[in-house]
Amino acid sequence: xxxxxxxxxxxxxxxxxxxxxxxxxxxxxxxxxxxxxxxxxxxxxxxxxxxxxxxxxxxxxxxxxxxxxxxxxxxxxxxxxxxxxxxxxxxxxxxxxxxxxxxxxxxxxxxxxxxxxxxxxxxxxxxxxxxxxxxxxxxxxxxxxxxxxxxxxxxxxxxxxxxxxxxxxxxxxxxxxxxxxxxx
Numbered sequence: 001x002x003x004x005x006x007x008x009x010x011x012x013x014x015x016x017x018x019x020x021x022x023x024x025x026x027x028x029x030x031x032x033x034x035x036x037x038x039x040x041x042x043x044x045x046x047x048x049x050x051x052x053x054x055x056x057x058x059x060x061x062x063x064x065x066x067x068x069x070x071x072x073x074x075x076x077x078x079x080x081x082x083x084x085x086x087x088x089x090x091x092x093x094x095x096x097x098x099x100x101x102x103x104x105x106x107x108x109x110x111x112x113x114x115x116x117x118x119x120x121x122x123x124x125x126x127x128x129x130x131x132x133x134x135x136x137x138x139x140x141x142x143x144x145x146x147x148x149x150x151x152x153x154x155x156x157x158x159x160x161x162x163x164x165x166x167x168x169x170x171x172x173x174x175x176x177x178x179x180x181x182x183x184x
Contacts, residue, residue, distance in 0.1 A: 005047050006069070006181035010058035011088060013162035019046040021076055021113055024172035028074070028162075032057060032176055037068040042181075044071055044126070046090060046100035058182040069181040073104035073119070076174040077166040085110045086175040087161035089119030091127040091148075094155040101126040102179050116161035117141055124157050 012034060016027025025050040028036035033055060062068065073086040080166075087105040103122035107115050121141040128135055131153045135144050162175040 004183070006050060007047070008051050008053050008058060008182040009046070009092075010053050010055045010056050010180050010182065011160040011178070012180060013086070013160050013175070015118050015162055015164040015176075016174045017167050017170045017171055020151040021172045021174070024076060024174040025074065025153055025176070027063040028174040028176040032178060033182070034070070034178060034180060036064040036067050037062065039072065039178075040067060041072055043149060044068045044102040044104070044123070046092060046102050046179075048097050048099050050100075054180065055143070055180075058096070058180060060184075062182070068183075069177045070105045071102045071104055072176060072178040073106050074174060074176045075108070076172055077108070078170050078172045079166045080168050080170050082166040083109050083163060084166065084173065084175050085112065085115035085163045086177040087115045087119035087159055088177045088179045089116075089121065089123035090157060091120070091154055092156040093127060093131065094153055098131070101130075104177075110163070110164045112161045115163065116159035120159040121145075121160065121167070122158050123159075124154060127154055 014031025105119035
């Protein structure tokens with residue numbers, strides 16, 4: 001069996017609107033530049049030593065129809081003016097041989113900052129519990145983030161988030177955010 005561990009990843013997002021829900025999703029994928037691939041959703045492990053690249057760098061060696069693994073969050077509504085969000089969070093450990101975490105979050109009524117921070121918090125909390133970092137889960141994320149960083153065990157966190165308001169005429173609005181693994 002082949003040991004497939006991605007060495008590169010990129011983050012992308014998009015929004016689509018259409019009278020049909022599926023077409024709305026397709027348009028969001030197009031906006032994110034990943035519609036031409038056969039996307040396979042995977043769970044949320046950030047491989048040890050994986051390098052974050054720009055979408056253009058990740059896409060340049062990919063071919064239409066290629067099977068591509070990703071962690072994806074998506075959300076859709078056909079309710080006028082309803083706020084939707086899709087976010088991916090990332091937490092990278094300081095120890096290079098240790099894996100990190102990606103998280104997906106989809107919500108209603110949250111702005112980009114709130115949904116993005118929530119996704120980032122999910123990833124950081126999963127990594128913190130794996131690394132045995134002692135923290136109070138009842139504290140807000142900003143306070144816990146400081147504990148995570150002070151531990152020296154979590155080197156970086158980030159998120160990518162796409163928000164949109166439901167179309168005023170009630171056509172489908174879809175958001176996607178994705179962490180796309182690049183196979184070499």
